Amino acid sequence: MTSSAAPGAPDLAAAPQAPIAPVRRERRSVGSYVFMPIFLALVCAGLYLYVSNQELDTIEQRALNAGNITAALLEHLRLTAISTVLVILIAIPLGVLLTRPFTGSYRGVLLTLANIGQAVPTIGLLALMGVGALSFIDIDIGVTAAIIALVAYAVLPVLRNTMVGLQQVDESILEAGRGMGIGKFGVLSRIELPLSVPIILAGVRTALVINVGTATLAAYINAGGLGRIIVAGLSTNRITVQITGALLTAVLALLIDYLAGIAEDVLRPKGL
Amino acid sequence: MTEQTSTASSAATAPGRTMIKLEGLGKQYPKEPKPAVDNLTLEIPEGEIVILVGPSGCGKTTTMKMINRIIEPTSGRIILDGEDVTKADPDQLRRKIGYVIQQIGLFPHMTIAQNIATVPKLLGWDAKKIDARIDELLQTVSMAPETYRNRYPKQLSGGQRQRVGVARALSGDPAVMLMDEPFGAIDPITRDRLQNEFLRLQAEVRKTIVFVTHDIDEAIKMGDRIAILQEGSRIAQYDTPEQILTAPANDFVADFIGRGASLKRLNLSRVRDIQLSQWPTVQLGEQPSRVLDVLRASDKGFALVLDEQRKPRRWVSAPDLQRDENRPLDQIGLAPEAIVEPQATLNDALNELITANYSVAIVVNASGEYQGIVDIDSITEAIRTMRTDARARARVGLDEDDTVDEAAQVGR
Numbered sequence: 001m002t003s004s005a006a007p008g009a010p011d012l013a014a015a016p017q018a019p020i021a022p023v024r025r026e027r028r029s030v031g032s033y034v035f036m037p038i039f040l041a042l043v044c045a046g047l048y049l050y051v052s053n054q055e056l057d058t059i060e061q062r063a064l065n066a067g068n069i070t071a072a073l074l075e076h077l078r079l080t081a082i083s084t085v086l087v088i089l090i091a092i093p094l095g096v097l098l099t100r101p102f103t104g105s106y107r108g109v110l111l112t113l114a115n116i117g118q119a120v121p122t123i124g125l126l127a128l129m130g131v132g133a134l135s136f137i138d139i140d141i142g143v144t145a146a147i148i149a150l151v152a153y154a155v156l157p158v159l160r161n162t163m164v165g166l167q168q169v170d171e172s173i174l175e176a177g178r179g180m181g182i183g184k185f186g187v188l189s190r191i192e193l194p195l196s197v198p199i200i201l202a203g204v205r206t207a208l209v210i211n212v213g214t215a216t217l218a219a220y221i222n223a224g225g226l227g228r229i230i231v232a233g234l235s236t237n238r239i240t241v242q243i244t245g246a247l248l249t250a251v252l253a254l255l256i257d258y259l260a261g262i263a264e265d266v267l268r269p270k271g272l
Numbered sequence: 273m274t275e276q277t278s279t280a281s282s283a284a285t286a287p288g289r290t291m292i293k294l295e296g297l298g299k300q301y302p303k304e305p306k307p308a309v310d311n312l313t314l315e316i317p318e319g320e321i322v323i324l325v326g327p328s329g330c331g332k333t334t335t336m337k338m339i340n341r342i343i344e345p346t347s348g349r350i351i352l353d354g355e356d357v358t359k360a361d362p363d364q365l366r367r368k369i370g371y372v373i374q375q376i377g378l379f380p381h382m383t384i385a386q387n388i389a390t391v392p393k394l395l396g397w398d399a400k401k402i403d404a405r406i407d408e409l410l411q412t413v414s415m416a417p418e419t420y421r422n423r424y425p426k427q428l429s430g431g432q433r434q435r436v437g438v439a440r441a442l443s444g445d446p447a448v449m450l451m452d453e454p455f456g457a458i459d460p461i462t463r464d465r466l467q468n469e470f471l472r473l474q475a476e477v478r479k480t481i482v483f484v485t486h487d488i489d490e491a492i493k494m495g496d497r498i499a500i501l502q503e504g505s506r507i508a509q510y511d512t513p514e515q516i517l518t519a520p521a522n523d524f525v526a527d528f529i530g531r532g533a534s535l536k537r538l539n540l541s542r543v544r545d546i547q548l549s550q551w552p553t554v555q556l557g558e559q560p561s562r563v564l565d566v567l568r569a570s571d572k573g574f575a576l577v578l579d580e581q582r583k584p585r586r587w588v589s590a591p592d593l594q595r596d597e598n599r600p601l602d603q604i605g606l607a608p609e610a611i612v613e614p615q616a617t618l619n620d621a622l623n624e625l626i627t628a629n630y631s632v633a634i635v636v637n638a639s640g641e642y643q644g645i646v647d648i649d650s651i652t653e654a655i656r657t658m659r660t661d662a663r664a665r666a667r668v669g670l671d672e673d674d675t676v677d678e679a680a681q682v683g684r
Contacts, residue, residue, distance in 0.1 A: 180441075
């Protein structure tokens, strides 16, 4: 994703200098809020018209019916949601810990681990996680394996952005807070975290988009998702099925990015 | 051992009850050869502004930050209002001490009201009392509460942020305030105004203030007492500004004060300390003939026009009146400039005079009402008196009889 994500890069031990996911400074205009949903709706409508004008054979009919697509979509959303929630639960507290003075000596090691998680090719990680899963042919184990792989892959942007977000808070603001008698925890919860929200949210948004995209690979270890439709299309050589699966994944990724963007705008503290 | 320092300084004004007492305070950072603060003993009297001033790296900021334990001392004791707070809970301690830093450090994600409410909330005040306190403090620092309560810091100018910083530090009504170069990052004109405002405020609230600066002029203007610090926070001299200017304890102090000690004394006297002269005035709306009568009765060339609230409006002369016979008084003559308040220093007054190119400065009270005037003569007279007094004090014990006048004549 970024060049600094390579394991063993010299800046690993150092504190992260720049957030991985950029923060938008300006609030968006009304036009940009309206454009994306209309665009995505048009793409879906076009796809529907295209598919319904095709003569579908039985294989295609089995793949492209409302029930199957909805099921795949829900599986995909479940994978994305669970892995993103886990990423948030792991990366934000870890980022907080790693910016406290007493964790100075562990900082390098943990950042290296997070970097490795992102640098290893996703498909390899998935395959590794899925070895056990496939031998049991148990969908729950497949899902678990996929989620672990997704979390390992998406922890880094949130972790880095949390650390950068906390470190960019002006030292004088913290000193003023401590000087007024706000305790350490109060300074963290009432000053540091709110002031880091825009940067942390940018990290979460990146993680979400990564997860939506990467979750398509989960189909290879029998963990479901929209990838299932693409894989079915590939293995049966049905272009219509492949296009439908790919387009739906893209639409979902853009939609989630759009929603996360709105969440960023709404959750950013006033006054920043 | 502390007796000596305090008796030495008590020559000018007797210090009140001791509010803060630092006993053998020291800070040794690990791996540093010398301590940043070396065995400092200092007594700070209640209700006074004590300035810690010295070259950069002398340990003045470290010293101040040890009082609220932002920096933990490695030796010595801090006694606050008779209570040893060296080992007290730092958070509880800090809620009782107002704290203003150069960068101000307003919380950008909170409104002005929320910023000011920080300490009262920590102290557990009820919402009504906090609300009233916010309005009161905003008025104290001359910011209309209804306009500013719900603004965010980024919507304020530098000077306004500084005012909010002071209001926030005062919010819990602390007896003690620590100020670390509070006016350091503000442009010179605004700084002067804020300094004067702050002194007026201090005259009302009478807090015990420890004030750090590197600027000796600011120290002289703001301080009731000045501690000039050398490396390791060793006290070179701890005394009133008058005494420091008149009788520097050693070469270090003399060097630090620099040249122009006489002119610096102008920062010590305030307009309210000297006798104001009166000037012929007329009310807005009076007949021109009446104005001419007033001018004839005095030896001045101009009369000062005051409006209904006794605010100065215009300088008018006899030629002005003759030239524009039928125009109202506030449309002829010259606009009044060089207007000062009683708590302005003579230095401010002199500056105003020179800038405005007038020979007199108009003195008005806080609500802008005319009080009198200050001219160059009264300023020079004030310098002369100050110099005589200071020299007399510095020579106590040296002269057997009444040779003060002679001493004043050889004065610098």
